[in-house]
Amino acid sequence: MIRLDNISKSYVTNRSSIDALKGVTLEVKKGEIFGVIGYSGAGKSTLIRCVNLLEKPSKGKVFVDGLELTSLSSKKLLASRRKIGMIFQGFNLLKTATVYDNIAIPLRLTGVSKSEIGARVDKYLEIVGLSDKKDAYPSQLSGGQKQRVAIARALSNEPSVLLSDEATSALDPDTTEAILELLLKINDELGITILLITHEMHVIQKVCDRVAVMENGEVVEQGLTKDVFTSPSHPTTKKFVNSIFNHQLTNELLENLGDNGEIVSLKFLGHSSKDPALAVVSKKFDVYPNILSGNITQLKEHPFGSLLVHIKGEESEVQRAIQYLKEQNIQVEGAGHHVKNNKRIS
Numbered sequence: 161m162i163r164l165d166n167i168s169k170s171y172v173t174n175r176s177s178i179d180a181l182k183g184v185t186l187e188v189k190k191g192e193i194f195g196v197i198g199y200s201g202a203g204k205s206t207l208i209r210c211v212n213l214l215e216k217p218s219k220g221k222v223f224v225d226g227l228e229l230t231s232l233s234s235k236k237l238l239a240s241r242r243k244i245g246m247i248f249q250g251f252n253l254l255k256t257a258t259v260y261d262n263i264a265i266p267l268r269l270t271g272v273s274k275s276e277i278g279a280r281v282d283k284y285l286e287i288v289g290l291s292d293k294k295d296a297y298p299s300q301l302s303g304g305q306k307q308r309v310a311i312a313r314a315l316s317n318e319p320s321v322l323l324s325d326e327a328t329s330a331l332d333p334d335t336t337e338a339i340l341e342l343l344l345k346i347n348d349e350l351g352i353t354i355l356l357i358t359h360e361m362h363v364i365q366k367v368c369d370r371v372a373v374m375e376n377g378e379v380v381e382q383g384l385t386k387d388v389f390t391s392p393s394h395p396t397t398k399k400f401v402n403s404i405f406n407h408q409l410t411n412e413l414l415e416n417l418g419d420n421g422e423i424v425s426l427k428f429l430g431h432s433s434k435d436p437a438l439a440v441v442s443k444k445f446d447v448y449p450n451i452l453s454g455n456i457t458q459l460k461e462h463p464f465g466s467l468l469v470h471i472k473g474e475e476s477e478v479q480r481a482i483q484y485l486k487e488q489n490i491q492v493e494g495a496g497h498h499v500k501n502n503k504r505i506s
């Protein structure tokens with residue numbers, strides 16, 4: 161559906177040059193919601209703007225719906241862009257036009273008939289839940305409503321792909337939730353493929369089937385959201401996963417743990433979150449797991465849990481217990497704290 165083939169983008173400013181994208185390859189499949197996550201400056205905006213060639217790649221090829229956009233003439237590119245809708249963090253509405261006109265004007269410019277414009281505005285305003293705001297001006301709308309108008313405008317061209325450039329970043333948590341629900345509905349009911357960029361784990365967790373993690377102009381990890389975040393291998397991916405759970409390990413807690421053992425963080429997906437693996441461990445081995453902190457969240461439809469556990473016991477038994485937990489598809493990571501003879505030794 162969307163294929164970026166070895167895309168590089170350099171910005172040349174005065175005497176310096178910035179490599180914003182360094183050979184990025186990724187594929188978004190038809191009908192999925194694909195998220196790109198990364199910290200500020202990772203290259204996400206540049207990447208998404210390369211998909212519809214708002215930004216021209218310095219190297220590499222862009223394919224959308226089987227068509228190589230990077231080889232098209234300006235005229236053909238303009239026509240192809242109509243099949244790629246885009247929404248932005250700042251909504252980009254015309255302030256002096258009504259909701260109706262914000263959607264109608266771009267259609268008029270592409271030669272859509274008056275009656276067809278009326279039908280499309282009605283249809284898409286209904287889908288985004290704003291049928292009663294046709295005559296309102298953007299200044300009379302909340303941020304969430306403005307984003308809904310922008311979504312209706314993007315859909316009114318009947319695109320096969322919707323690009324979302326941090327579309328919820330300027331919205332409060334409840335409104336973000338509602339807009340993400342709307343994106344899920346559009347994907348499900350209209351079958352539109354969605355590529356979004358974000359710096360928020362919450363957005364990826366809620367809507368994305370697959371994800372790419374970006375850092376310093378490169379995709380460092382990509383795959384199914386549940387695979388990438390349950391067995392992250394790159395430090396940046398690990399940082400994003402840990403940001404979901406935010407376990408607090410205070411010095412006071414560490415000083416008072418007593419006994420021997422190791423503090424580990426356990427992460428588990430789906431059914432393992434319901435199995436009593438820790439209870440089994442304490443029966444099978446001479447260890448005593450003590451839960452210090454815990455949390456369960458979602459990765460789209462999959463429950464995803466994390467526990468911070470002090471596994472009390474002699475070193476060899478603790479290691480056997482950890483090995484057993486790993487065999488149950490639980491991701492086990494040392495939290496960097498070992499306890500021996502009532503003392504923290506690391």
Ligand SMILES: Nc1ncnc2c1ncn2[C@@H]1O[C@H](COP(=O)(O)OP(=O)(O)OP(=O)(O)O)[C@@H](O)[C@H]1O
Nearest residue numbers: 171173178180198199200201202203204205206207
């Ligand atoms: N028009 C431009 N001219 C020069 N450098 C640019 C331009 N646009 C982006 N860059 C640089 O390219 C790199 C990637 O920027 P980009 O905006 O794509 O990252 P991002 O991940 O979207 O970050 P943010 O979330 O902060 O927007 C940065 O170092 C940025 O300074």
